[in-house]
Amino acid sequence: MVNGSESRLKIKTNRFVWALLCLATLVGCSLPQDRSEPPQSYLLDGGNFSPPTARRSNGKTLLVTVPKAAPGFDSNRIAYTKEPLKLDYYSNNIWSDTPAKMLLPVLVRAFEGTGAFKAVVSPPAPTMADLRVDVDVMRLQQEFVASQPSRVRLMTRIKVLNMKSGHVLATQVFEAIEPAPTEDAYGAAQAANRALQKLLNDMVPFALRHFG
Incomplete structure (x- = not known):
């Protein structure tokens, strides 16, 4: 049998636990709730770009490295400018990833589509490559400066x-x-x-000419 002191201790313990649960519930209810909409994200994939087809394969392996981006364009924020030399970013709209990272599969797909190479690989592929392509994103911004409508400038x-x-x-x-x-x-x-489609139409043939 449980004696009186043990019974009273059990009752006090249960009351203490119940009080803690109520306090935690009240604190949770009093905290501000974030009801803001999640940011809208956008892709940079070049759309339906059709690469030029090479006459024959050169039998070589091409390595496409991970593109790099200049400062100010190395995040997933969408940049715009209304004043020269000043960059701003949309607060509730972002790229799905950094433009440089999204560019990598686009480049691999474009060079594969030419049929000019035995294989097209990207890091961390261990394959020894014969040729390599590096691409840097120097600028990607929407410009409202002296332009109506606004325009997007992409420089690589x-x-x-x-x-x-x-x-x-x-x-x-x-x-x-x-x-x-x-x-x-x-x-x-x-x-x-x-803009990316236009650059692919220029960059891919440029690379093919120099790879021979």
Whole structure:
């Protein structure tokens, strides 16, 4: 049998636990609730880009490295500018990933589609490559400066290398400017994808010419 003191101790313990549970519930209810909408994210995938087809494969393996981005464009924030030299970013709209990272599978797919190579690989593939392509994102911004409608500027630098000799075969800067269909982040994303298609139409043939 449970004596009186043990029974009273059990009752006090249960009351204490119940009080703690009530306190935790009250604290939880009093905390501010975040009812803001999740940020809208956009893709940079180049749309329906159709790469030029090579006459024949060169039998070599091409390594496409992970693109790098210049400061200010190395995050998933969507940049715009209303004043020269000043960058701003949309607060509730973002890229699904950094533009540089989203560019990697686009480049791999584009070079694969040419049929010019035995294989097209990207890091961390262990395959020894014969050729290499480096692409840097120098600028990707929606511009409201002296432009109506706004426009998106995409600027990249491509470098092609021979991995066997270590020689840089060629390097060049490419730029595309596209008007935005709407004056918001969605319009910026649409224009950015069209600009990327234009750059792919220039960069892929440029690389193929120097790879031989």
